[in-house]
Amino acid sequence: MQVRLNLGRVQLDGVLELPPGAKSTVVFAHGSGSSRLSPRNNYVARVLREAGLGTLLFDLLTGEEDRDYENRFNIDLLAERLAAATGWLLGQAGDLVSLGYFGASTGAAAALQASVERPEVRAIVSRGGRPDLAADCLGSVRAPTLLVVGGRDEEVLMLNRQALARIPAEKGLIVVPGATHLFEEPGALEEATRAAASWFGRFLE
DSSP states (O other), X not given: OEEEEEOSSXXXXXXXXXXXXXXXXXXXXXXXXXXXXXXXXXXXHHHHHHTTOEEEEEOSSOHXXXXXXXXXXXXXXXXXXXXXXXXXXXXXXXXXXXXXXXXXXXXXXXXHHHHHHOTTEEEEEEESOOGGGGGGGGGGOOSOEEEEEETTOXXXXXXXXXXXXXXXXXXXXXXXXXXXXXXXXXXXXXXXXXXXXXXXXXXXX
């Protein structure tokens, strides 16, 4: 279902899908230069819905904002939008029991930072994320956090290992062998998605 999120000063386009009986929803935070139409995130969302979870994919920036490249790396702004979208979602579907965040690239940093403000978030999954960009808040993260990184994405893997050590919540790191940053190799995205579905299945009601 196409939706428009009214977040006060801005309105952002999104897609909200709630399977019958869904009590938990995963909110997606896409990476730099991407959008709610990201084929990789949409694949993950489809698998999660098949597992009975709701999904919300939305644009973190307006079209005009996205043209300013610096906004794509403004983690404070992205986290603020994600937290506001979480409040919007709870207003639309107040019977939700719990929420999860799925972040990719810079969106993962936004997810970690926003989760500190939103206690409703009970699980976070980062795929090829940059949790190091949320360094100032890593010590305050309380939601169980799974970092999924490609084995050939060596610099990002190093940054994820360093960030993981600073997160006090229950946490995990899965390295997908042979995968690069975008998980474009055969079977790589499927493996990352299985890990995400398992993590959300464990922590979301």
